[in-house]
Amino acid sequence: MYLDFLLCCNQILLQHYERNSMYTIKVNFEQKGLPPIIVETNAIGDSLLEIVLDNGHELHHNCGAVCACSTCHLYVEKGDEYLAELTDKEEDFIDRAVIPKINSRLGCQCVLQKGEGVIEITLPDQTQFNGE
Numbered sequence: 001m002y003l004d005f006l007l008c009c010n011q012i013l014l015q016h017y018e019r020n021s022m023y024t025i026k027v028n029f030e031q032k033g034l035p036p037i038i039v040e041t042n043a044i045g046d047s048l049l050e051i052v053l054d055n056g057h058e059l060h061h062n063c064g065a066v067c068a069c070s071t072c073h074l075y076v077e078k079g080d081e082y083l084a085e086l087t088d089k090e091e092d093f094i095d096r097a098v099i100p101k102i103n104s105r106l107g108c109q110c111v112l113q114k115g116e117g118v119i120e121i122t123l124p125d126q127t128q129f130n131g132e
């Protein structure tokens with residue numbers, strides 16, 4: 001009985017936490033003429049690629065977001081701790097990206113984890129790529 005009560009409380013707290021998790025994502029663009037945008041989201045489990053696309057901005061994703069290309073390459077300036085961890089496979093593809101840096105990630109692999117905070121990213125100039 002007591003255990004059921006604790007499990008129920010835990011479930012309520014978890015739901016409250018997930019509903020109230022909120023990220024502020026600042027997106028900078030290397031492409032000239034595009035001012036930064038701010039996105040407020042609680043889309044835990046979505047990738048930065050999905051969030052950028054859902055907000056009407058272009059980020060190439062030639063492999064369909066399965067970590068098999070490097071066209072969704074971006075730079076994470078702040079908030080890397082809120083994203084799924086970098087894997088060896090992702091690192092391999094980052095090495096093939098145009099101008100990789102120490103803060104390079106693949107947008108399709110940057111899945112928002114539970115939590116809240118500020119994430120800042122910079123998108124390479126998308127006009128330099130062909131494809132989706």
Ligand code: FES
Nearest residue numbers: 061063065067108
């Ligand atoms: S879309 Fe191909 S690795 Fe992200």
